[in-house]
Amino acid sequence: SSGYQSCREAVAAYYNCPEAPLKAQDVILTSGCSQAIELALAVLANPGQNILVPRPGFSLYKTLALSMGIEVKLYNLLPEKAWEIDLEHLESLVDEKTACLIVNNPSNPCGSVFSKSHLQEILAVASRQCVPILADEIYGDMVFADCKYEPIATLSTNVPILSCGGLAKRWLVPGWRMGWILIHDRRDIFGNEIRDGLLRLSQRILGPCTIVQGALERILHRTPPEFYHNTLSILKSNADLCYAALSAIPGLQPVRPAGAMYLMVEIEMEHFPEFENDVEFTERLISEQSVFCLPATCFEYPNFFRVVITVPEEMILEACSRIQEFCEMHYQGAEGTQDLECDK
Incomplete structure (x- = not known):
């Protein structure tokens, strides 16, 4: 299922902000962030299409995509620029079969955190090419004091984004299998098709752990700073x-x-x-x-x-x-x- 209504409301309240407003209907709960990525890929891309994936990048993206008959195109990250995206190379990979761009920030395996200006440059490419973004933000807010984490949806005005996250990393409970997809689509570019697709895909299995859902509001809103x-x-x-x-x-x-x-x-x-x-x-x-x-x-x-x-x-x-x-x-x-x- 997509999760209990009260739990989806808790997640929406936690991430809601004026730049990227969220309601319970914008949240799909999943069995960990890995399932969130799987559902997001399945709803955005069809067999025969391609997705843009960072290199170096988390190997699960390629594993899932290939199992669905989706081609993977690897765009380069630049170690000499603290692992920023090679934007020219990224844009050169887009074609008529490109279904989405995966942006992992903060990064596994690089430990990098994109600046606000770099995220805006990424969004400009996605906007020009009319490509939606799958944002893997499981390490969101896990940045060191001299950096600032910017959720990419807070900077987007017209690029629709599915943001994947969960409890595993920031709350240090990987075995609890609680993840989520946040649907950011203020211009209704996704329409009902993506939302309905995610809801149907989430109902294939029982999904998020019932016991952890019972504690989710308290975990999100009462964990001491x-x-x-x-x-x-x-x-x-x-x-x-x-x-x-x-x-x-x-x-x-x-x-x-x-x-x-x-x-x-x-x-x-x-x-x-x-x-x-x-x-x-x-x-x-x-x-x-x-x-x-x-x-x-x-x-x-x-x-x-x-x-x-x-x-x-x-x-x-x-x-x-x-x-x-x-x-x-x-x-x-x-x-x-x-x-x-x-x-x-």
């Missing part, structure tokens, strides 16, 4: 520690995160010639140092790896120390690389 503050303080401290430690290691180039729970690190593969790619690098890191980092090939972005910054501080420091030991053991400077090539 210090809970959010403490969570972000730990994430920011861990991000700073991890960034500083990895920046000092020859052959690695971390990109400073601004929110979410992740940090991406470039591997200068020319200095690690015994490894063919990021997958082999991270596999050896596990076997030799018992440190697990996800190779960014998983996110369609080779020669990077992702670090999760949610673990205790002492574990972050120990992991970084082991990564340093691993890199020092395998690093080859320019001369070493040249010698290796001569040996071949």
Whole structure:
């Protein structure tokens, strides 16, 4: 089902603002944010159409789309610009079969947070091309003190948006399986077709957990502010520690995160010639140092790896120390690389 009326009202009240007004009928409750993304994709795109997906990006988008017969086109994010979207590349991918643009902000795996001006540029592309947006905002408000999170719907005047979110990340309860879709369509571009489609799709299974729905109003409106503050303080401290430690290691180039729970690190593969790619690098890191980092090939972005910054501080420091030991053991400077090539 789409969720109890009182619970949809609670979510609408929590996210409602003058720039992006919401009522209960604009909310569909789901079994976690993953189901929200699945329903949003299913209602926006038909088999044979295509969607625009960030690279690097959360792998679920591609998995779901391909299972529905939807083509995936990958647009580039730019690490040298704190993972902003390459807008020219994005717009070049749009064609008559493009059904929607996925925007993930804050980002998994990048830990990036788009500025207001960049979000406006993204909206300008979507407006010119008449492409709706599926906004994956599960990490909304999980940004560090020197950044500000802007829900993309608050900046849109004419681009219809389905915003997907949930309890899992900000409230740290992933197993509770409570997500939602917020329908932002002030100009009624979606019409009844999208709303009716979402309602029907949500009724295929029982959907959101009944017990968690009973607690949802209290969770949203009575969680003390210090809970959010403490969570972000730990994430920011861990991000700073991890960034500083990895920046000092020859052959690695971390990109400073601004929110979410992740940090991406470039591997200068020319200095690690015994490894063919990021997958082999991270596999050896596990076997030799018992440190697990996800190779960014998983996110369609080779020669990077992702670090999760949610673990205790002492574990972050120990992991970084082991990564340093691993890199020092395998690093080859320019001369070493040249010698290796001569040996071949």
